[in-house]
Amino acid sequence: MSAVIGITFGNTTSSIAVATQDGKVDVIANPDGDRSIPSALSYVGSDEYHGTQAQNQLIRNAPNTVVNFRDYIGKKYEEINAKDSHQVGAPAIKAADGGIAYEITRNGNQETLSVNEITKRHFKQLKLAAEDYIGKDIEGVVITVPTDFTAHQREELTKVSNEAGLKVLQLINEPSAALLAHLSNEEDKLLQDKIYVVADFGGIRSDAAVISVRGGVLTILATAHDHGLGGSKLDAALAEFFAKEFEKKYKANPRTNQRSLAKLIAESVVVKKTLSNVQTSTCSIESLAEGFDFHTTINRLRYELTARQPLSEMTAFVEKVVTKAGLETLDIDEVLLVGGSSHTPKLASNVSFIFPESTVVVAPSLDSKAANPSELIARGAALQASLIESFDEEEVKESLQPVVVNTQHLAKPIGIKTADGQFQPILVAETAYPIKKSVEVTNGDSAAVAIQLFEGKRTIKETVIEAEKSEDPEDSEDDYSDEEPEIKKEVVYEAGQLLAELTLKDLKPNSKLEVIVNVTQDGTLHVSGRELKQGSVAVKGEVTSA
Amino acid sequence: MSIVLPSTSSSEAFKASSKYTAAVRRPIEPVGRYFLAHASRTLRGHTWSEYEKIEAEKNVQQIEENVDDDLGDEEQSEDLLAHDPREWKSADLYAVLGLSHLRYKATEDQIRRAHRKQVLKHHPDKKSASGGLEQDGFFKIIQKALEIMLDSNKRQQYDSVDTNADVKPPAPKSKYDFFEAWGPVFESEARFSKKQPVPSLGNLESSKEQVDEFYSFWGKFDSWKTFEFKDEDVPDDTANRDHKRYIERKNVATRKKLKQEDNKRVIEIVERAHAEDPRIKMFKDAAKKEKERKKWEREAGSRKEAEEAAAKKAAEEEAAKKAAEEAAAGKANSKKAKEAAKAAKKKNKRAIRGSAKDVDYFGDASKSADIEADIDLLLEKFDDAQLSTIAGKLKDANADTTKATILGAVEELKNAGTLEVSYLKYFS
Ligand SMILES: Nc1ncnc2c1ncn2[C@@H]1O[C@H](COP(=O)(O)OP(=O)(O)OP(=O)(O)O)[C@@H](O)[C@H]1O
Secondary structure, three states, rough: OOOEEEEEEEOOEEEEEEEEOOEEEEEEEOOOOHHHHHHEEEEOOEEEEEEEHHHHHHHHHHHHHHEHHHHOOOOOHHOOOOOOOOOOOOEEEEEEOOEEEEEEEEEEEEEEEEHHHHHHHHHHHHHHHHHHHHOEEEEEEEEEOOOOOOOHHHHHHHHHHHHOOOOOOEEEEEHHHHHHHHHHHHOOOHHHHHEEEEEOOOEEEEEEEEEEEOEEEEEEEEEEEEEOOOHHHHHHHHHHHHHHHHHHHHOOOOOHHHHHHHHHHHHHHHHHHHHHHEEEEEEEEEEOOEEEEEEEEEHHHEEEHOOHOOOOOOHHHHHHHHHOOOOOOOHHEEEEEEEEHHHHHHHHHHHHHHOOOOOEEOOOOOOOOOEEEEEHHHHHHHHHHHHHHOOHHHHHHHHHHHHEEEEOOOOOOOOEOOOOOOOEEEEEEOOOOOOEEEEEEEEEEOOOOOEEEEEEEEEEEEEOOOOOOOOOOOOOHHHHHHOOEEOOOOOOOEEEEEEEEEOOOOOOOOEEEEEEEOOOOOOOEEEEEEOOOOOOEEEEEEEEEE | OOOOOOOOOOOOEEEEOEEEEEEEEEEOOOOOHHHHHHHHHOOOOOOOOHHHHHOOOOOOOOOOOOOOOOOOOOOOHHHHHHHOOOHHHHHOHHHHOOOOOOOHHHHHHHHHHHHHHHHHHHHHHHHHHOOOOOHHHHHHHHHHHHHHHHHHHHHHHHHHHHHHHHHOOOOOOOOOOOOHHHHHHHHHHHOOOOOOOOOOOOOOOOOOHHHHHHHHHHOOEEOOOOOOOHOOOHHHHHOOOHHHHHHHHHHHHHHHHHHHHHHHHHHEEEHHHHHHHHHHHHHHHHHHHHHHHHHHHHHHHHHHHHHHHHHHHHHHHHHHHHHHHHHHHHHHHHHHHHHHHHHHHHHHHHHHHHHHHHHHHOOOHHHHHHHHHHHHHHHOOHHHHHHHHHHHOOOOOOOHHHHHHHHHHHHHHHHHHOOOOHOOOOOO
16 A cells, blocks of 8 residues: 655755545644654764754754755755855755765764755655655655756756655646645635735745636746745844843843854744744743843734834735736735745735735635645645546656647637627636637627627726715814725726627527637637527637737 | 627628737646646647647746756857768867857756757758758757767767867967966866866965965876767778778777877976966975075074184183283293292391391390301291291391391201201301
């Protein structure tokens, strides 16, 4: 008996998930009980520590603790900035082959471990945890990667995973995995044509993607990456706040010593996470510096002020990706917040603030039913793994060919004009073809009607919402002029370029009619109209692409 | 609410008005069941030609900014495009792939991507489609180039003879900055080193150890260069086996010769650089100065000895001189002393002689002649010391004391056995 699983492998944490028979997904806890398993390895004596246990070694045994190595896979030493501020634990060094490695001491002996070797060991631990939980061998995995992982990095990761005994069925992009998981939550959500922003706030980087979903097919319209912006920045802000307080109280500086600093950061992470759930948190660190213990409390508001800078950078980051897609916040139907840092309530509220009310922002602090943002990506990977489990390797490979994947997408919506002059889209912009879609219409009282095929033209409709008049008659007059009338903006498509016209004649009033639009592989648009009754003859025509 | 269509009076069943806006080619995300459905629809009963497959990679809307986007966009020269495919070996295979700026540095991934671009540009399907009557000669070279570049062995053989990637040493008589001119030369040669990493030329600030290491590395340079690529094609005819063997042997000999020539070339480069290296002169000058300093230091000992010896000698001479002077002075002194002693003796004798007379011969003036005769005798017998003591005693002495002193002296002399008392007339 064997199983397939999904793995998300982050610089900070990794998760594993498995889809069950009934289509549910379990995110697997490792033997330590963690579902977000720190991507960390540490060597103490002859022992290898993994996950949280390794992470904890950052305080006592930093030089033998390796963290934040995911992004270094398949990179040359010259390509990275080894002095990155987030570089904690064993420093990255240049390997003999020009790649990246770490030097650790194990049992008194120096060992040089390449990034690939570290990753392999990390994967072996994940494999153990998964097999322990499922009670079966792991036959194949779907692993998620950031969209900016190069082809070479993908190759290297595949190689390493296979070597660790986790056969790679497919590598998929993180935002797509997260969105797939989100859309699989509700019946038919996949088939609603919408535009999403998936914003992933992790530990040491932030990634965002604008994804259009058309007929259940996902297309990435734009991405943005910020290497350096992430939860660590929030930790650092909080740690600095505590350090200042400590200094004031004891006249001792906790930043001068590696170990004190590590303690301070570790506790800041705990406090930060607590404040995602409750309004106040204690902070207590034993023997922080010069033998002084540190005990204090902090409330959420104070934390949000302290971390204002990185939090607003994160919000701006989401705005940026929308702009990069050539869209406005108005065009976005839903924003899906993903990654550990998306638990932060202030981040969610800041993000929802930049979008119009019509845009749904999905985050646990805004919607208690929202899935855990730390787990979405792994869930998507597990779903994909179970979907392709039954395909053989060749079939999967074939499906991933450019000839399948690189598809033509309509630049503008295509639809018909209704009797009252409105544009009724049939195919929305960014629909991939080949595609076939139909709508049911009627002729009303007319005996002959026109099926006028138009391209849609995007316009912004502004509706002024008059400020509600105050109930209180006394201040009704002077208040009025001060009140800015609220303007509600909406994207509305109007009929633009006429593409073709079909005529349906000799109709009885209120007949059921059908319009079918079919764009074939070669880009020819076939349009037809017919009466929905036995023996009716369809009127047809073709339009080509410019 | 159902959608109502507008009424019409047109009698035309269908009328196309305009084309729809050109589509954008984008990669779709290969996830979810609707993707899988799309894939099987696309693949079902459809076989794709190589060209169609590559075409599908063309003009894809790239989401990620890629530094290598313009990879392979280099234009090939007319000459290269017209290159005889049978002579493909003499074509610049990197230029063929549009990678002449990267050459041996191109990664496999870059090679594949650049190749794809060349296929799109030069595929015979495309050329016939555009009505061109061009041959597929260049396309053949492209395919050959890919074959060479993806086979690590063959690529090494090609890189060995890719002199286009070599950086030539500066012209000997021209003016140039040593480091600017030679740095790239060694960097380019370093690619052939079996041992990596290769120490770099460094700069004016490099330490002597670094410079020495550099030249010692290059002095022992071990290159993997091979010359199979220059082989003459071995005829594939079994009829003339001798000829075949002859060519084979000739190839082996040529390879060996080329390898030797190349080794010599490297040695010459290293020697020239060494000769021109400003640091070598600097180190030499420094070494010379150091040597001088050392010598000076080393000689300090003997110098001190000599100094000491000289000082000793001078001191000795001085001492001798002083001694001589002293001796001379001493001599003069003794003479004086003697004279003084003589004078003292005389004085003492006079004093003693006069003493008796001074005290009126002890009341025996009648016997004064005897007394004086005795005193003269005694004066003969007294030594210098007795003279001076007796003279001392007699000084201002009265008669009795004088007489007693003289008698004491007589007694002394008598006891010493130096005086025959019988000779005395008065003091006996
Ligand atoms: N409840 C929480 N509230 C606030 N932050 C949290 C919470 N849980 C986890 N985090 C933070 O999320 C970050 C880790 O996020 P995640 O697990 O998504 O990282 P990752 O995918 O490995 O990302 P990266 O590769 O950018 O490091 C850490 O900074 C962690 O402190």
